[in-house]
Amino acid sequence: xxxxxxxxxxxxxxxxxxxxxxxxESAGYGVDAAYNPKDGFEALKAxxxxxxxxxxxxxxxxxxxxxxxxxRKDPRLSQIPVLIITGIREQIAFLFPGEPxxxxxxxxxxxxxxxxxxxxxxxxVEALLQAAEQRKTGTR
Amino acid sequence: xxxPTKILIIDDExxxxxxxxxxxxxxxxxxxxxxxxxxxxxxxxEFQPDLVFVDFKMPGMSGMxxxxxxHAYDPSIVSIVITGYATLSSAVEAMQKxxxxxxxxxxxxxxxRLVTRRGVEKxxxxxxxxALRREREVLRENFAAIVSHELKSPLAAIQQNLxxxxxELSAILTEDQKARLDRxxxxxxxxxxxxxxxxxxxxxxxxxxxEGFRPTSVPSVITKAIESVQPYARRKDIDIVTAIGAPLSxxxxxxxxLVEALVNVVGNAVKYSFAGSQVLVSARHQDGHVMIxxxxxxxxISREELPYIFGDFYRGRAGRADEVGAGLGLAITRRILEAHxxxxxxxxxxxxxxxxVMTLPALRIDEETRPAPEASVQQxxxxxxxx
Numbered sequence: 001x002x003x004x005x006x007x008x009x010x011x012x013x014x015x016x017x018x019x020x021x022x023x024x025e026s027a028g029y030g031v032d033a034a035y036n037p038k039d040g041f042e043a044l045k046a047x048x049x050x051x052x053x054x055x056x057x058x059x060x061x062x063x064x065x066x067x068x069x070x071x072r073k074d075p076r077l078s079q080i081p082v083l084i085i086t087g088i089r090e091q092i093a094f095l096f097p098g099e100p101x102x103x104x105x106x107x108x109x110x111x112x113x114x115x116x117x118x119x120x121x122x123x124x125v126e127a128l129l130q131a132a133e134q135r136k137t138g139t140r
Numbered sequence: 141x142x143x144p145t146k147i148l149i150i151d152d153e154x155x156x157x158x159x160x161x162x163x164x165x166x167x168x169x170x171x172x173x174x175x176x177x178x179x180x181x182x183x184x185x186e187f188q189p190d191l192v193f194v195d196f197k198m199p200g201m202s203g204m205x206x207x208x209x210x211h212a213y214d215p216s217i218v219s220i221v222i223t224g225y226a227t228l229s230s231a232v233e234a235m236q237k238x239x240x241x242x243x244x245x246x247x248x249x250x251x252x253r254l255v256t257r258r259g260v261e262k263x264x265x266x267x268x269x270x271a272l273r274r275e276r277e278v279l280r281e282n283f284a285a286i287v288s289h290e291l292k293s294p295l296a297a298i299q300q301n302l303x304x305x306x307x308e309l310s311a312i313l314t315e316d317q318k319a320r321l322d323r324x325x326x327x328x329x330x331x332x333x334x335x336x337x338x339x340x341x342x343x344x345x346x347x348x349x350x351e352g353f354r355p356t357s358v359p360s361v362i363t364k365a366i367e368s369v370q371p372y373a374r375r376k377d378i379d380i381v382t383a384i385g386a387p388l389s390x391x392x393x394x395x396x397x398l399v400e401a402l403v404n405v406v407g408n409a410v411k412y413s414f415a416g417s418q419v420l421v422s423a424r425h426q427d428g429h430v431m432i433x434x435x436x437x438x439x440x441i442s443r444e445e446l447p448y449i450f451g452d453f454y455r456g457r458a459g460r461a462d463e464v465g466a467g468l469g470l471a472i473t474r475r476i477l478e479a480h481x482x483x484x485x486x487x488x489x490x491x492x493x494x495x496x497v498m499t500l501p502a503l504r505i506d507e508e509t510r511p512a513p514e515a516s517v518q519q520x521x522x523x524x525x526x527x
C-alpha cells in the first residue's frame with residue numbers, strides 16, 4: 001500500500017496506546033488516538049480513517065463493543081475495517097455466551113490479544129487495509 | 141419474604157385438613173391441601189410451597205416416601221410430619237430422612253401455630269443461606285473479571301512498550317542489554333500466563349476442561365513443576381529431591397493445570413523451608429491412584445490453621461513476614477485436583493515441617509486408547525475441603 005493510510009486507535013490506556021502508536025508510525029502510517037469511546041466516535045465522524053484499532057474493555061465495561069455496534073449502523077463508518085485489540089478473551093466469551101470466542105461485531109473485524117508482537121500487529125493491519133482496498137475496487 | 145408464605149398440608153383425613161387450615165387462617169399464609177401422597181407431590185410442584193405438613197400414616201404412598209421425595213425435589217422446602225402417638229419413633233426416622241420437625245396428634249391450635257412459625261423461620265434461614273452461597277459464587281466470578289482487567293491491562297501495556305523499546309533500540313543495544321530486555325519480556329510473559337492459569341482455575345467450567353483431558357505422564361508433570369520452582373529454591377539454598385517409584389501409570393488430565401497445581405505445592409514447601417534444607421517430591425502407586433507427596437522440614441502449619449489452608453485467600457501466619465502471596469495457591473491447587481477427580485490433604489507439625497499428599501486416579505494402560513473415562517469422584521479425607 002503506497003498511500004499513507006490513516007489509522008485511529010481508541011483505547012483508554014495511554015501507555016498501551018503509546019506502545020502501538022510508535023510501532024505503527026515507524027511503519028509509515030498516520031496515527032491518531034482517542035482515549036475514550038465518545039471522543040473516538042467524534043474523531044471517526046470528523047475525518048476519514050482507513051482503519052480503526054479498538055479496545056473492548058473501556059469505561060464501565062465493554063464500551064468498545066457498544067461503539068462497534070454503533071459503527072455498524074452507520075452507512076459510512078461501517079465500511080472502516082476494525083481491528084480489535086483486547087486483553088480479555090475470556091470476557092469476550094463471557095459477553096457473548098454461546099457464541100464463538102471471536103465475535104463478528106462488524107463484517108470486517110479481526111481480533112488480536114494484548115500485548116501484540118510488533119510484526120504481528122503490522123501484518124494484521126496491512127492485511128485488513130488490503131482487504132478493504134479490494135472490497136472497494138470489487139464493488140465499483 | 142415478600143409474597144405470602146405458602147403452606148401445603150397433605151393428610152388423608154379431611155377433618156385434619158380443615159382444622160389445620162382454620163387454625164392458620166388470618167396468619168397471612170397462602171394455604172393448599174392434598175388428600176394423599178401422589179396428589180401432594182403434584183401440589184408441591186404446582187404450588188411451590190415453603191412449608192409442607194405430611195401425615196405419616198396415609199393409604200397409598202407413605203408419609204416417609206412423600207418426605208423423601210419432597211427433599212429430593214427441593215431440599216430447601218421445609219417438611220413437617222404429623223404423626224399419631226404410636227409412630228413417634230418413625231417420626232424420628234422421618235427427621236433423619238429430611239423432615240425438619242413433627243407435630244404429634246392430637247395437637248392444640250397453639251401447638252400447631254408454634255410448629256408452623258418455627259418451620260417458616262427455618263425456611264427463611266435455608267433460603268438466606270442459599271442466597272449467600274449464590275452471592276459468593278458471583279463474587280468469585282467477579283473477582284476473576286477484576287483480576288483479568290486490572291492486572292492484565294497494566295502488564296499488557298508494559299509488555300507492549302518493551303516490544304517497542306526492543307524494536308526502537310535494536311541498533312544501539314549491546315547483546316547483553318538485549319538479553320536483559322528479553323528476560324524482562326519473558327518474566328512479564330510468565331506473569332500474564334500465570335494470571336491466565338489462575339483465571340482458568342477459578343472461572344472455568346469443569347466439564348469444559350475435561351474435554352481437553354488426555355493421558356498425562358506424572359514424572360513429566362513433576363519435572364516441569366520442579367524446573368519452574370528451581371530458580372527460587374536455588375536463591376533460598378534449598379535442595380529439591382525427587383523419588384519416583386517404579387514406572388508410574390499416566391493420569392487423565394491437563395498437563396498445564398497439573399503442573400500449576402504442583403508448582404503451588406512445591407513452591408510453598410520452598411517458601412516455608414529453612415535455608416539449607418531439603419524438599420522431597422515423591423510419587424508412587426496406591427490403590428489405583430497415583431500419589432504425589434511433597435515434604436519439607438520447614439516452619440510447618442499449626443493445628444488451628446490446618447483446616448483453612450485450602451480455602452480462598454488464606455495465607456499462612458507462621459511467622460515468616462518476609463514471604464508474601466495472595467493466599468490463593470492452595471485453593472487453586474485443590475480446585476485443579478478436584479477437576480481431575482483427585483484430592484489433596486496435608487499433615488503438619490508446627491516447627492517440624494509439612495507433607496502435602498495429592499492423589500489422582502491412575503489411568504490403566506488399556507484405558508489410554510479409549511476416550512474420556514469418567515474420573516472417579518472421591519470423598520476421601522480432605523482438610524478444609526468444603527467451601
